[in-house]
Amino acid sequence: xxxxxxxxxxxxxxxxxxxxxxxxxxxxxxxxxxxxxxxxxxxxxxxxxxxxxxxxxxxxxxxxxxxxxxxxxxxxxxxxxxxxxxxxxxxxxxxxxxxxxxxxxxxxxxxxxxxxxxxxxxxxxxxxxxxxxxxxxxxxxxxxxxxxxxxxxxxxxxxxxxxxxxxxxxxxxxxxxxxxxxxxxxxxxxxxxxxxxxxxxxxxxxxxxxxxxxxxxxxxxxxxxxxxxxxxxxxxxxxxxxxxxxxxxxxxxxxxxxxxxxxxxxxxxxxxx
Amino acid sequence: xxxxxxxxxxxxxxxxxxxxxxxxxxxxxxxxxxxxxxxxxxxxxxxxxxxxxxxxxxxxxxxxxxxxxxxxxxxxxxxxxxxxxxxxxxxxxxxxxxxxxxxxxxxxxxxxxxxxxxxxxxxxxxxxxxxxxxxxxxxxxxxxxxxxxxxxxxxxxxxxxxxxxxxxxxxxxxxxxxxxxxxxxxxxxxxxxxxxxxxxxxxxxxxxxxxxxxxxxxxxxxxxxxxxxxxxxxxxxx
Numbered sequence: 288x289x290x291x292x293x294x295x296x297x298x299x300x301x302x303x304x305x306x307x308x309x310x311x312x313x314x315x316x317x318x319x320x321x322x323x324x325x326x327x328x329x330x331x332x333x334x335x336x337x338x339x340x341x342x343x344x345x346x347x348x349x350x351x352x353x354x355x356x357x358x359x360x361x362x363x364x365x366x367x368x369x370x371x372x373x374x375x376x377x378x379x380x381x382x383x384x385x386x387x388x389x390x391x392x393x394x395x396x397x398x399x400x401x402x403x404x405x406x407x408x409x410x411x412x413x414x415x416x417x418x419x420x421x422x423x424x425x426x427x428x429x430x431x432x433x434x435x436x437x438x439x440x441x442x443x444x445x446x447x448x449x450x451x452x453x454x455x456x457x458x459x460x461x462x463x464x465x466x467x468x469x470x471x472x473x474x475x476x477x478x479x480x481x482x483x484x485x486x487x488x489x490x491x492x493x494x495x496x497x498x499x500x501x502x503x504x505x506x507x508x509x510x511x512x513x514x515x516x517x518x519x520x521x522x523x524x525x526x527x528x529x530x531x532x533x534x535x536x537x538x539x540x541x542x543x544x545x546x547x548x549x550x551x552x553x554x555x556x557x558x559x560x
Numbered sequence: 561x562x563x564x565x566x567x568x569x570x571x572x573x574x575x576x577x578x579x580x581x582x583x584x585x586x587x588x589x590x591x592x593x594x595x596x597x598x599x600x601x602x603x604x605x606x607x608x609x610x611x612x613x614x615x616x617x618x619x620x621x622x623x624x625x626x627x628x629x630x631x632x633x634x635x636x637x638x639x640x641x642x643x644x645x646x647x648x649x650x651x652x653x654x655x656x657x658x659x660x661x662x663x664x665x666x667x668x669x670x671x672x673x674x675x676x677x678x679x680x681x682x683x684x685x686x687x688x689x690x691x692x693x694x695x696x697x698x699x700x701x702x703x704x705x706x707x708x709x710x711x712x713x714x715x716x717x718x719x720x721x722x723x724x725x726x727x728x729x730x731x732x733x734x735x736x737x738x739x740x741x742x743x744x745x746x747x748x749x750x751x752x753x754x755x756x757x758x759x760x761x762x763x764x765x766x767x768x769x770x771x772x773x774x775x776x777x778x779x780x781x782x783x784x785x786x787x788x789x790x791x792x793x794x795x796x797x798x
Contacts, residue, residue, distance in 0.1 A: 452638050458615060459632050460652045470654065474642045551642040551678050 340521040348521040349528065352510075361529065363506040364495055367423070368537075371430025372491040376484060379435045383442025383483075387476075388468070400439065408433050409497055416502070426498035433494030437486040445479020446472060478552060481545040485538060492534045507533075566591050566734050567630075567702055569612055571621040573759075574604065580759035581607055582619070587736075587753070587762070589702060594728065594735040596745035598788065599755030600797045605738045609704050612736065631700035635707045637687035639679040639694075646675040649693045657697070665693040668727060685716035692724065696731060703728065705737045709744065718776070721748055725772060742792075746784050747774055754788060756795035764791040 322342045328334050329341040336344070349357075382400070385392045411432055419425035453475060457467045499508020507526050514522030565588035574582040581604035589595055597605040610616040611623065613632045639648045649665055650657020666675055669689040679687055688708060695703055705724075709717040721744060728735050739745050745752045752766040766788055770780060792798050 452634065452636065453640065455615060456634075456638050456640075456651070459613060461614075466654075470651075471640065474640065477642075549642075551680065 337518065338520060340524065345521050345524045345528070348519075349525045352522070352525055357529070360505055360507050360510050360526075361533070363503075364499065364508070364530075365533065367426055367430060367498070367506065368488075368491050368495050371427045371495070372434045372488055374427065375431030375434030375491065376438045376487050378431070379438035379483070379487070380442055380480070383439045383446065384468075386439075387443045387446030388472070404436050404440075408436075408494065412497070412501060421502040426495070426503070429498045430491050430494045433490040434487040437490055438480075438483040441479050441483025441486070442476070445476035445483070448479060449475040478549055481541070481549065485541050485545070488537055488541060489534065492530065492537075496530065565589060565624075566593075566626045567612065567736070568624040569608075569622070571608065571611060571619055573621070574607060574611065574616075574619040582761070583759035584761050585755075589734050589736055591701070592728075592732055592734055593751070594725075594737065594749040595751045595753060596737045596739055596749040597753050597755060598739060598742065598745045598792070599760060599795075600757060601740065603755050603757055603760040603797075605755055605760075606706050609706050609736065609738050613704050626701045628702075629698040629700040630702045630704060631695035631698055633688075633691050633695045633703065633705045633708045635710060637679070637684075637691040639682075639687055639690055641679050644676050644678060645671060645682070645690050648679065648690055649697050651694055652698055662693075662697065665696055668696075668730070669693045669723065685712045685720060688712060688720060689723070692720075692727065696727060696733075699731070700733060702734045702736060705735065707738055707740070710739070710741070717744070722773075724748065729772070742785055742788050743776070743781075746781050746788065747776060752784075752788060754791040754795060754797075756797060763795045766791065 325334075325339065326341050326343060329336050329339055329344075340348075382396065386396050386400075387393075408429070411429060415425040415429055419428060449472060453471055454467065457471045462470065495506070496508045496511070499506040500512050503509040503512075507530050510526040511523055514520065514526060567587075567589040569585070569587050571582045571585045573580060573584075585608060587595070587608070597608065599605045607616060609632075611619055612625070613630060614625070615632075640651065643651065645666065646659075646662050647655075647657070649662045650659075663675065666672060669692055671686060671689055671693070674682070674686070679690070682690065688711075692708070708724075709720050712720065724735070725748060727733070735748065737745070737748060746768055749768055752768060753762045754764040754766065755761070756763040766784060768784060770778065774781065789798070
């Protein structure tokens with residue numbers, strides 16, 4: 288047994304180390320190639336630079352923005368996403384727990400949620416603008432709606448996927464419902480909850496852009512539409528790059544948290560370490 | 561016989577939907593006694609065990625459980641994969657479990673050095689040892705076991721059977737075991753109760769009056785095996 292648990296973790300890193308770097312480099316080949324080709328194509332004049340700015344020009348715009356207004360836009364967008372996501376995801380977790388744990392609640396709530404879910408979320412935009420105006424509230428609500436459904440759906444599925452046999456162990460000990468939730472249901476549902484939170488977060492970014500494109504005076508979506516209106520594709524592309532980075536970083540944070548919380552699932556931790 | 565019995569059960573009738581699974585089953589367990597329920601799959605022996613454990617409450621009849629604890633070891637280890645071996649053993653006391661007692665149990669089931677291991681790192685036999693230790697944690701008077709060794713290989717099974725006997729002896733625990741392994745039933749128990757097909761009842765009770773430790777090659781065990789096979793045949797189980 289000991290030889291087995293020791294042999295496995297030893298064998299994997301060795302195999303990974305050899306291929307990890309080349310693989311990462313392979314992943315860079317295509318983007319770098321595209322950037323180089325674009326640079327050349329624009330410089331030579333095959334593509335008009337007022338439509339497709341050269342990558343170097345975009346980099347310059349980005350540094351310009353970074354010295355000026357970029358942080359204002361980033362913090363506005365980040366604030367909206369965080370607030371909208373927190374509200375939407377928290378509500379979704381509450382309802383998912385309720386529907387997941389109680390058949391009664393499911394019978395009452397699930398049909399309504401199924402109906403609401405079938406509305407494409409962007410269809411809410413005009414209504415939200417009418418009801419809540421064009422200021423912050425409507426944007427936050429839209430982002431919250433976007434984040435709600437993936438978290439809710441995955442949450443309910445996560446709870447319903449819990450192995451009945453584990454729950455029975457708690458029943459055997461006469462656990463109260465609360466204790467059952469805290470000791471068994473929550474940890475067992477955690478993998479599914481993380482899946483939901485991560486897809487909810489990516490939808491929150493999507494709805495942020497939608498909300499800011501429609502009506503905003505700051506934020507990355509505003510930067511996008513501002514770039515379009517002033518015919519500055521470099522600004523548009525710079526905003527897209529910042530959005531991609533923010534999306535990647537925020538997802539990375541959740542992924543790191545997931546990895547930490549779910550170490551029991553992913554990794555082989557050898558005996559007695 | 562049931563004057564000082566630890567556990568006393570009479571199931572007049574237990575049904576699932578339209579099928580009667582158990583009919584007029586009486587069972588009493590004396591302190592430190594080991595009893596096996598032997599019968600075909602689906603005959604209701606696991607249901608009987610679950611009734612005793614309190615997991616199944618919808619039945620007609622009477623159940624008198626001991627004042628002390630009753631613990632259950634399932635067919636699968638059913639360890640919480642997110643908890644370490646130590647935390648799994650002390651599971652019933654959340655995070656303030658008795659560390660010294662858990663450490664002692666880990667040693668008793670032969671898993672010294674694995675206290676911090678996660679269930680993923682354990683073999684099937686080791687995981688079942690943890691499950692047994694978890695069962696013993698609450699210092700039960702009765703340990704209920706539902707085909708506890710059916711998922712491990714034959715050699716591991718023999719080792720686990722010896723471990724179980726040793727622990728039951730050491731901690732003065734009565735065992736009620738469900739199995740469909742005739743050898744296991746005879747090796748472990750003082751009484752073997754043969755159940756028949758549904759609606760099942762106890763068809764025959766065989767006393768195994770052999771002292772412990774027993775020798776698996778003991779010809780008397782072979783004789784008893786022949787007897788129980790006859791009983792199973794008469795019950796149309798085999």
